[in-house]
Amino acid sequence: MNITIVGGGFGGVKTALELSKNSKNHITVISDKEDFQYYPALYGTATGHSHLQSWVSLGTVFAGKMNINVVIDTITKIDPTAKTLASTNGNTYEYDHLVLALGAVTTYFGIEGLDQYTFGIKSEEEIRELKHHLYQEIAEQREVEKQYVVIGGGPTGVELAAALGTYIKRLCERHKVPHGRVGVTLVEAAPRILPRMHPATSKKVTERLRSIGVKVQVNKKVESASSEGLMVNGKPLSSHTIIWTSGVANNPFFAANSEHFEIAKNGKVVVNDYLRTKDGIHVIGDNAFTPYSGLAQTALHDALFVSHNFGRWQTHKPLKKYKPVTPVVSIPVGKDWAVFEWHWIRFYGWLASVVRQAADFIGYRDILPFGQALGAWHAQKIVEEDYFTPTPKKK
Numbered sequence: 001m002n003i004t005i006v007g008g009g010f011g012g013v014k015t016a017l018e019l020s021k022n023s024k025n026h027i028t029v030i031s032d033k034e035d036f037q038y039y040p041a042l043y044g045t046a047t048g049h050s051h052l053q054s055w056v057s058l059g060t061v062f063a064g065k066m067n068i069n070v071v072i073d074t075i076t077k078i079d080p081t082a083k084t085l086a087s088t089n090g091n092t093y094e095y096d097h098l099v100l101a102l103g104a105v106t107t108y109f110g111i112e113g114l115d116q117y118t119f120g121i122k123s124e125e126e127i128r129e130l131k132h133h134l135y136q137e138i139a140e141q142r143e144v145e146k147q148y149v150v151i152g153g154g155p156t157g158v159e160l161a162a163a164l165g166t167y168i169k170r171l172c173e174r175h176k177v178p179h180g181r182v183g184v185t186l187v188e189a190a191p192r193i194l195p196r197m198h199p200a201t202s203k204k205v206t207e208r209l210r211s212i213g214v215k216v217q218v219n220k221k222v223e224s225a226s227s228e229g230l231m232v233n234g235k236p237l238s239s240h241t242i243i244w245t246s247g248v249a250n251n252p253f254f255a256a257n258s259e260h261f262e263i264a265k266n267g268k269v270v271v272n273d274y275l276r277t278k279d280g281i282h283v284i285g286d287n288a289f290t291p292y293s294g295l296a297q298t299a300l301h302d303a304l305f306v307s308h309n310f311g312r313w314q315t316h317k318p319l320k321k322y323k324p325v326t327p328v329v330s331i332p333v334g335k336d337w338a339v340f341e342w343h344w345i346r347f348y349g350w351l352a353s354v355v356r357q358a359a360d361f362i363g364y365r366d367i368l369p370f371g372q373a374l375g376a377w378h379a380q381k382i383v384e385e386d387y388f389t390p391t392p393k394k395k
């Protein structure tokens, strides 16, 4: 069976790995990037830890899988009648069976200046820009800002805000720049941070952030950004380092091909009980309108579901219906402290941070062979400030 998968992220890679177990399957993975990105670790790489925890080439992920062919290209158009995909390189790809796992993109909700004046941490390029900027400010201009601002009190914003102060201090010490107290401000529009989690969790995490020196501002709507900082609820908030972690939208591919997809109000693709569209195309992970879409765990679950159903179809067994699985949420908040939430179970502190570390290992292991998974997991502990920055000159 020939199966084409678009997207080299959690959903696409896991589907390919599962399907490759059957040597009769021939799998083509088309992705616009050469690397697989392990998003949960990006905040760590952005704050001075090894890049090895955050991305690995698709060639390495699929090493030894003779029935997987990787193509680097960006898909822009689909014709479900002709069963073809068109790309920015002008290529046309025919497919027999198709899985779309294109992931989400950043949106700025049309807020003036945000795209121009804020940094992001959702890709290698964004992290590179942020780290260059911090290097220039601290190592070259020898300046420490009064406050570093993180916008968005979701999991990424919380993780980043908690780690940023320590990183800035380390950079200052390394380059012998006096720093005093480093101010990090976390700005959230909702009445509490982590609005999708239990209120008790929001309270605990707010206390934890404050105890490690992060200023938490809730009910604060960002109205615009400029080179001098932000306008928040009509008041200026000065900073040259503002990081936008909020705002996720479905991949624009679906809106651009909306005649072939039913699009839900939140921009995701409506799928049936088998994660398929009316044309039989599988849509999984962040792209699918499912209860827990937007999490790596869901993308992995969807990938397993879809690949197992392919197997059932090949062996003439009845297909199984999709059942969403409640995700485990575990968010690190500074060194050796995390929050854990699953159904009604909630706990905080060191034990939760151990659980998070174990979850990360399982996450790497879902994608990589044991040895490589161990290496990527261990890389979380490696400090590597200079990966993106020129090595400072010795005086």
Ligand SMILES: Cc1cc2nc3c(=O)[nH]c(=O)nc-3n(C[C@H](O)[C@H](O)[C@H](O)COP(=O)(O)OP(=O)(O)OC[C@H]3O[C@@H](n4cnc5c(N)ncnc54)[C@H](O)[C@@H]3O)c2cc1C
Binding pocket: 006, 007, 008, 009, 010, 011, 012, 030, 031, 032, 033, 035, 036, 039, 040, 041, 042, 043, 073, 074, 075, 076, 101, 102, 103, 104, 121, 122, 156, 251, 253, 284, 285, 286, 287, 293, 294, 295, 296, 297, 298, 299
């Ligand atoms: C900073 C950050 C931290 C996160 N932390 C967590 C966490 O701790 N736990 C958790 O469960 N989830 C977390 N998530 C969410 C999780 O990463 C996503 O839900 C998951 O990656 C979705 O998997 P996916 O396969 O749908 O998309 P992705 O993993 O994003 O993969 C999409 C792939 O498609 C490729 N692609 C996109 N457009 C095209 C195109 N037109 N043509 C070809 N290829 C294309 C992309 O390059 C990418 O390879 C985090 C997300 C971010 C941004």
